[in-house]
Amino acid sequence: xxxxxxxxxxxxxxxxxxxxxxxxxEFNSLDAQYEACSAYIASQRHExxxxxxxxxxxxxxxxxxLERNGLKALLADVESGLIDMIVVYKIDRLTRSLSDFAKxxxxxxxxxxxxxxxxxxxxxxxxxxxxxxxxxxxxxxxEREVTAERIxxxxxxxxxxxxxxxRMVPWGYKVHSDPKIQSLEICEERSSDxxxxxxxxxxxxxxxxxxxxxxxxxxxxxxxRGRIHN
Numbered sequence: 001x002x003x004x005x006x007x008x009x010x011x012x013x014x015x016x017x018x019x020x021x022x023x024x025x026e027f028n029s030l031d032a033q034y035e036a037c038s039a040y041i042a043s044q045r046h047e048x049x050x051x052x053x054x055x056x057x058x059x060x061x062x063x064x065x066l067e068r069n070g071l072k073a074l075l076a077d078v079e080s081g082l083i084d085m086i087v088v089y090k091i092d093r094l095t096r097s098l099s100d101f102a103k104x105x106x107x108x109x110x111x112x113x114x115x116x117x118x119x120x121x122x123x124x125x126x127x128x129x130x131x132x133x134x135x136x137x138x139x140x141x142x143e144r145e146v147t148a149e150r151i152x153x154x155x156x157x158x159x160x161x162x163x164x165x166x167r168m169v170p171w172g173y174k175v176h177s178d179p180k181i182q183s184l185e186i187c188e189e190r191s192s193d194x195x196x197x198x199x200x201x202x203x204x205x206x207x208x209x210x211x212x213x214x215x216x217x218x219x220x221x222x223x224x225r226g227r228i229h230n
Contacts, residue, residue: 006048011085013037014074016093020060030057033089040118041087063096078113086115091136096144
């Protein structure tokens with residue numbers, strides 16, 4: 001079947017949102033992406049494009065991984081030859097990783113499937129489109145890595161200042177009573193126990209030996225080398 005002599009292009013919409021914030025709303029970010037992509041497909045009806053009604057959504061999942069149920073379902077249908085074109089709102093909805101993008105392109109090209117970003121005016125059906133996508137993804141990956149480095153640096157700097165970063169509170173400590181102070185303080189009732197653990201480490205010089213000792217001293221605790229170290 002064709003439209004005005006053109007072959008039918010079966011177009012599927014893929015949507016993604018990194019956080020699950022707002023997904024419980026009646027009209028959420030995934031719906032907005034789907035609506036924009038559907039409208040774009042409708043605008044290409046003269047080229048034979050036809051919307052596939054099945055939705056492929058991933059809510060609350062990072063674009064830095066391919067382990068996404070919606071994406072897996074999409075790729076499975078591509079593999080089965082059910083999709084000719086994947087439509088996304090922005091390229092980073094599909095992936096934020098350059099290496100993952102290369103894998104996806106190989107998978108799509110093997111099945112003669114292309115994809116288009118409705119807000120960035122290019123698609124992978126042309127060599128220029130693929131070049132532009134590679135450039136954009138390179139910058140997206142760079143931005144993601146720089147952000148991760150900044151977060152790591154901030155955490156390291158905060159730890160140097162003795163600030164608590166919100167993870168599990170170590171045994172024998174408690175969160176400071178003043179919520180404005182991001183630090184831990186020793187539980188007075190456990191202060192002698194904490195000193196005992198430090199003394200054991202100075203005496204034995206080995207976490208495995210310390211673990212065996214504290215297992216005997218406080219058998220009700222679920223001790224591990226990592227827990228003692230922290």
